[in-house]
Amino acid sequence: MAVDNITDLLEGYSKAIYSTWFYYAPDRFLLDAGEGAASRLENRAFAIRRILLSHGHLDHISGLPTLLHVRSAGKGDNEKPLEIYYPAGDAYVMGLMAHLGRTIQRTSYELSWIPLEDGAVVPLTPDDETHHRHARRLETFATMHTRGRLTLGYRVMEERHRLKPEFAGKPESELREAAGNFGSQALSESYSHSLLAYTGDCIASPVDQFLDTDVLFHEATFMDEADREAQVHSTLDEAVQAAVDARAGNLVLYHVSSRYPKPVMRSHILEVLDARGYDPAHTWLVYEWRWERMENP
Ligand SMILES: [Zn+2]
Numbered sequence: 001m002a003v004d005n006i007t008d009l010l011e012g013y014s015k016a017i018y019s020t021w022f023y024y025a026p027d028r029f030l031l032d033a034g035e036g037a038a039s040r041l042e043n044r045a046f047a048i049r050r051i052l053l054s055h056g057h058l059d060h061i062s063g064l065p066t067l068l069h070v071r072s073a074g075k076g077d078n079e080k081p082l083e084i085y086y087p088a089g090d091a092y093v094m095g096l097m098a099h100l101g102r103t104i105q106r107t108s109y110e111l112s113w114i115p116l117e118d119g120a121v122v123p124l125t126p127d128d129e130t131h132h133r134h135a136r137r138l139e140t141f142a143t144m145h146t147r148g149r150l151t152l153g154y155r156v157m158e159e160r161h162r163l164k165p166e167f168a169g170k171p172e173s174e175l176r177e178a179a180g181n182f183g184s185q186a187l188s189e190s191y192s193h194s195l196l197a198y199t200g201d202c203i204a205s206p207v208d209q210f211l212d213t214d215v216l217f218h219e220a221t222f223m224d225e226a227d228r229e230a231q232v233h234s235t236l237d238e239a240v241q242a243a244v245d246a247r248a249g250n251l252v253l254y255h256v257s258s259r260y261p262k263p264v265m266r267s268h269i270l271e272v273l274d275a276r277g278y279d280p281a282h283t284w285l286v287y288e289w290r291w292e293r294m295e296n297p
Helices: 037-047 064-073 091-103 172-182 236-246 262-276
Strands: 010-015 019-024 029-031 050-052 082-087 111-116 121-123 136-143 151-163 188-198 215-219 250-254 283-287 290-293
Touching: 010 037, 010 250, 010 283, 019 037, 037 064, 064 082, 064 091, 082 151, 215 236, 236 250, 236 262, 262 283
Parallel strands: 029 050, 050 082, 082 111, 188 215, 215 250, 250 283
Antiparallel strands: 010 019, 019 029, 121 136, 136 151, 151 188, 283 290
16 A cells, blocks of 8 residues: 555654654554653544553653543543553553552543553454444564563554455456356455554564565664664664565654754665665654655655
8 A cells, every 4th residue: 555645644753762652543543652742642632542552661651641641631532441552561661550540540531551462463443433444453563672571563454355366367257257156255365464563662673573564663763883882772774674674665764863963864864775775755754743754756
């Protein structure tokens, strides 16, 4: 699927260490919840049905207290349930959950904290208010970020149908005849397509977890390998290579370190895209509030 303009589907903020969060409007979920999410989204905070936390580092969860508070105290649909998903056993998330349980004693809405393991599946249809033609689900995959702790990536999968390979390209009359003989069900097969994949903070991306995804979110903390000290974050080069290897339709780079001046980021990115053979018209940089396409199509 071609995604013409990612900013029609998504908004958010990202800067390494400070804050990272993205709101995905089609399925009304928040990917991570760094500070500023509630104050930026304002009334749209009430639209959020799910919050998907990749891990419990502060820059990915610090927006939760305000968000949970606004959903009760602000003017909007205060009764809409909210589900917060997080990597099972994440001590930082569980610490914040306990703190919020004490300080926000009652929410006007049903609030659930749901621990997820690697390989979990969460259906997005049919009970969602957003109406999809095809059934969608969320799936988790393990990422490598902090040693010894489970950290999660998320992908949105859509169930689709296509002609079985033996029927592809056959003339209409032949297909009609086959459908008459065996039923139209016999002609098609279902398959899963990845609409979006979010890798949180990671190093060594599990590329097989998001093959052919329409939109790959990949962190790119370091523009230059020489700047990386601990092996917990990716370089720009690794992010672009992951998009190439996964045949991702679009790449969103985020979680970039603020040590790089803006023009330096841009020239580095264009250089690496050129070297790795990935299309700048399908590459976006999210830095602070700004979503910048690397080249106009
Ligand atoms: Zn982190």
